[in-house]
Amino acid sequence: MNEKNEKNENSGRKFSVAVIPGDGIGQEVIKEAQKAVDAAASLEGASFEWVGYPFGAAHYLKTGETLPKSAIDELKQHSAILLGAVGDPAVKPGILEHGILLALRFVFDQYVNLRPSMSLPNVPTPVPLGGGKIDSVVVRENTEDLYMGLGAIAQEGELEATINLERGKYSLRGHLGLLISPHVPFAAQIALNSGGGVARITRYACETARKRGEKRVTIVSKSNAAPALYGFFEESAGKIISDEYPEITGEVVNVDALCYHLVRQPASYGVLLCPNLFGDIISDLQAGLAGGMGIAAGANIGEGLSMFEPVHGSAPDIAGTGKANPIAAILSGALMLRHLGLERSASAIENAVSGYMAASQRRERPFEFSGEASCSMVGDAVVKRI
Ligand code: IPM
Ligand code: MN
DSSP states (O other): OOHHHHTSTTTTOEEEEEEEEESTTHHHHHHHHHHHHHHHHHHTTOEEEEEEOOTTHHHHHHHSOSSOHHHHHHHTTSSEEEEEEOOOTTSOTTHHIIIIIIHHHHHTTOOEEEEEEEOOTTOOOSSOOTTOOOEEEEEEEOSSBTTSOOEEEETTSEEEEEEEEEOSSOEEEEEEEEEOSSOOOEEEEOOBOOHHHHHHHHHHHHHHHHHTTOOEEEEEEOTTTOIIIIIHHHHHHHHHHHHHOTTOEEEEEEHHHHHHHHHHOGGGOOEEEEOHHHHHHHHHHHHHHHTOGGGOOOEEEOSSOOEEOOSSOOOTTTTTTTOOOTHHHHHHHHHHHHHTTOHHHHHHHHHHHHHHHHHOOGGGSBGGGTOOBOHHHHHHHHHHHO
16 A cells, blocks of 8 residues: 555445346446456555356346345345346346346335436547537436336236335335226336435435536426326426525426437536436437447445446347447446545546547447457556556
8 A cells, every 4th residue: 555545535445346247248348347446446545345146147047036035135235236237138028127127226225326428539429519518417216107117917908906015215005906998908007206206316416416516407207298297206306406406497308308409409418307217218318329328327326235337238249249348337337436435536437438538549449439449458448547
């Protein structure tokens, strides 16, 4: 440990992180994120112990389990979770996504899905930015809305379901009974936004705006079509903002209009406060506008254990080819460092990523940007600059 480290308040801090590389390119990109986090943390004299967990397609196909209860207790002992991606063509869509990813978000009540989007040097964007730079962040509610996991298909025109659900802040009990005449098959899925749920994500969005030095939070809604669900969301969010954050303007934009404006003026937004489903969709749009999924980082944050994962999925088509871009995972590692109080390390990673991209020749860039640098080469190039 050098003198510089000894003066640092983080010097000597040790963190234990649960690593779930998961499926496909998750395996490859997470290695690079770990390398970057180790290098950056050592700048502050902090260190990471990585404890690997095998959850994902292979484990499921072998054992039939997605996320066992025993693992949840064990995970609690860590400082954070770093996750690659889950999803595999050999497993029916939804099983791993619900059984692992959504389960983790719900069990640990990770109510914030934070997805920043930033222009990086030498990353071509599909839409001209008009000289501006994208620097926006989706603050997505991560536990409610259409993601309650309450739905059923009625083949015979009649649906009877008992609801018995435990969530971080409440339990939900009840009954859903629907009869359609004439008897045709139908499906129903319950979306729910609660007062407490909207309040806490709104506060998080406002605190994010404050940290960014901004006075506007865009509330993403669709109250013209779904007045109960999203009317409630936008009114509850608006009230929290005017009562508690007088300096901030809560600007309501319907999600369809937001898509239109985002495509035409991608650099004109800041904090985007979204209900769960819209946040999922807008974060992909935002990633596309900034240049690609390979640079889109994400964090699932709660009061307990938080989880850091790139926005992208397992990309089975390029898994094992070395073509995966690890930048999204590396930047997710930076979000983890920031969450753990290692601000200097987090910035070191972010600066290293943009420094590497700025200085890179075409061939030294990730395949995603017409380069020829493999996943580990990109990781090495970033680490060298940390
Ligand atoms: C995401 C993903 C998940 C979501 C899927 C895999 C369930 O698209 O993290 O954005 O919808 O939240
Ligand atoms: Mn998504």
